[in-house]
Amino acid sequence: MIGRLSGKIIELTPPSLILDIHGVGYQVYMPTSSFKELVAGQEITLFTKYIIKEEEAFIYGFIAKEDKGTFEQLISVPGIGPKSALTLLSNFKPQEIARAIEEENISLLASVPKIGQKLASKIVLELKGKLEFTKEASTFSQAVSALVGLGLTRVEAINRLRQLPDSQNLSVEEMIKLALRNKPAQ
Secondary structure (H helix, E strand, C coil), X not given: CCCEEEEEEEEEECCEEEEEECCEEEEEECCHHHHHHCCCCCEEEEEEEEEEECCEXXXXXXXXXXXXXXXXXXXXXXXXXXXXXXXXXXXXXXXXXXXXXXXXXXXXXXXXXXXXXXXXXXXXXXXXXXXXXXXXXXXXHHHHHHHHHXXXXXXXXXXXXXXXXXXXXXXXXXXXXXXXXXXXXX
């Protein structure tokens, strides 16, 4: 199977790109959130998952191994296909997904298009305790909860925190202060 591809991006058409590898163009589907980091002509290495479905074959690519691992865990849940898993990864980082699963935050998962309450519940049931999450996710989750407690909606809190530069090196308190100062981008 194809586990990794390295080549030059020749076309960006979210949710896919064309990766030129020695004259062969591979169409690779990715989370839309990854496209903000990419430009045509860029050399890149992607961690990939190759899936054959009926008479078609698809390659799904990820900049980080963690994203690929979360994708593989998500598609192992009955009812979650590659498109739904990509949609989740387009809206949330792997740490955020793992934290939502561990905290049984079904409403957060269900806020993603095409993932309803029933499917979100199934994700939590199948994956709770199976995904690892990092200190960053814990800090992020704590900051989201605090901002919600201060009157922001969960979506507003997440959007404001995502706009913070280098939030991995900030304490929960610093993240909250900065998020409250910043207006969300339109």
